[in-house]
Every structure is written in structure tokens, then in C-alpha cells.
Amino acid sequence: MLRVLLTLAGHHYELRQFHFHAPSENTIEGHSYPMEAHLVHADKEGNLAVVAVMFKQGKANPTLEKIWREMPKKMLQEKHLPQSVNAMGLLPKDKTYYRFNGSLTTPPCSEGVTWLVMKHYITASKAQIEAFERTVGVPNNRPVQPINARVILK
Numbered sequence: 001m002l003r004v005l006l007t008l009a010g011h012h013y014e015l016r017q018f019h020f021h022a023p024s025e026n027t028i029e030g031h032s033y034p035m036e037a038h039l040v041h042a043d044k045e046g047n048l049a050v051v052a053v054m055f056k057q058g059k060a061n062p063t064l065e066k067i068w069r070e071m072p073k074k075m076l077q078e079k080h081l082p083q084s085v086n087a088m089g090l091l092p093k094d095k096t097y098y099r100f101n102g103s104l105t106t107p108p109c110s111e112g113v114t115w116l117v118m119k120h121y122i123t124a125s126k127a128q129i130e131a132f133e134r135t136v137g138v139p140n141n142r143p144v145q146p147i148n149a150r151v152i153l154k
């Protein structure tokens with residue numbers, strides 16, 4: 001099995017799952033995006049770190065192309081990918097991020113989640129974004145939370 005590790009201040013997290021929201025849940029400097037990926041990582045104690053990546057409409061994303069072939073037909077359904085997918089294909093080249101502490105936006109809403117929101121977006125084609133929106137049916141984001149409860153490290 002492919003192990004994807006994330007290290008934050010000497011602390012190791014492993015990639016557990018990823019999922020998508022449309023439109024984006026987070027905003028970057030007031031901008032929302034048509035789609036957002038959440039790469040959910042956990043450490044040995046179960047502490048979570050979520051890497052959030054925004055998608056803008058543009059060139060098709062080849063990694064997304066592979067993932068979409070296995071897309072669950074309904075919201076909140078989980079699926080195991082038959083072949084490994086390189087999660088690096090869901091990250092921008094420039095990996096600078098905003099970091100803040102918050103909670104998960106989908107149940108269970110556990111506290112103590114470290115969020116790493118990538119400052120740079122990646123692209124997905126119109127068809128890729130629409131394919132996801134069709135599956136989701138209704139927007140699955142939720143209202144943007146007030147930012148004052150969070151500490152942002154730049």
C-alpha cells in the first residue's frame with residue numbers, strides 16, 4: 001500500500017482519504033472556487049490534518065481523470081480506488097499554505113483539526129467540474145465560517 005506522509009513540526013501524519021466539495025468551502029482572500037479537494041491525514045493518535053486545495057476551471061487534471069472513473073454515484077459514499085493514485089497530482093507546484101486550527105466540515109465534526117489551505121489553486125476542466133457537480137446534485141459546501149475563530153499562520 002502506498003503511504004503518503006505529511007510532516008508538520010516533526011509530527012508525522014499519513015494520508016487516509018480524500019474527498020471533494022463543490023463549490024469550495026474555504027475561501028482564499030475572499031475568493032471562492034468551483035471545487036475544493038480535502039486530503040485527510042491522521043497521526044498515530046488520531047489527530048487530523050487536512051490539506052485543502054482549490055480548483056479553478058482550466059486545463060483538465062490527469063489525476064482527477066483517474067479518480068473520476070471511480071467516483072461514487074452518491075454523496076457521502078466511500079470507495080476504495082482499485083489502483084494507487086499519486087496524491088501529489090492534486091497539489092499545486094508551489095506548496096505554500098495558510099495554516100489554521102478548526103474542525104471538520106462534514107460529520108463527525110471533530111475539533112482539533114489542523115487545516116493547511118494551499119495558497120495556489122490547480123485546475124480542472126469544465127467537464128471534470130460538471131461531472132462532480134452532477135454526482136453531488138446539490139452544492140455540498142457549507143457556509144463559510146467566520147474567520148475570527150481561527151489562527152492563520154502565514
Ligand SMILES: [Zn+2]
Binds near residue numbers: 020021
Ligand atoms: Zn471536506
